[in-house]
Amino acid sequence: MSGCRRYPANAAEFGQPGTGRGEKAGAVPQVRLATLAECGTHALTAVTMGACTTGETTLARDLLPALDEGILVLAAATVAVAVSAVPPGRS
Numbered sequence: 128m129s130g131c132r133r134y135p136a137n138a139a140e141f142g143q144p145g146t147g148r149g150e151k152a153g154a155v156p157q158v159r160l161a162t163l164a165e166c167g168t169h170a171l172t173a174v175t176m177g178a179c180t181t182g183e184t185t186l187a188r189d190l191l192p193a194l195d196e197g198i199l200v201l202a203a204a205t206v207a208v209a210v211s212a213v214p215p216g217r218s
Contacts, residue, residue, distance in 0.1 A: 130155040142179040161186035163193055166201075 131137050137156040144153055157179040163172045173193035175186050187202070194200065 131158050132156075140178065141176075144179055159183070159186060161190060163190050163200075 131141060133155050137158075141156045141158040143156045158176050159179050159181050160174060160176045161183060162174045164170065165172060173190050175189040177186055183203075
């Protein structure tokens with residue numbers, strides 16, 4: 128997750144989670160990102176983002192159209208299992 132500018136529109140779009148001290152909202156809205164990156168160059172080839180309450184597996188499905196046939200994908204086990212459950216040809 129990453130913080131973003133403290134604008135009301137950002138808080139409404141991405142969410143502003145509470146703190147561990149029991150406060151209702153943290154200092155800044157937070158956005159969750161999922162990315163595809165090349166291993167050698169570390170270049171980002173695709174990015175998707177959502178509210179801080181959106182799960183990684185949901186965001187990972189949005190990246191499927193960016194994958195070409197024959198590409199090797201390394202992912203955390205929870206993301207790989209959730210994405211592999213998507214039927215071929217559907218994202």
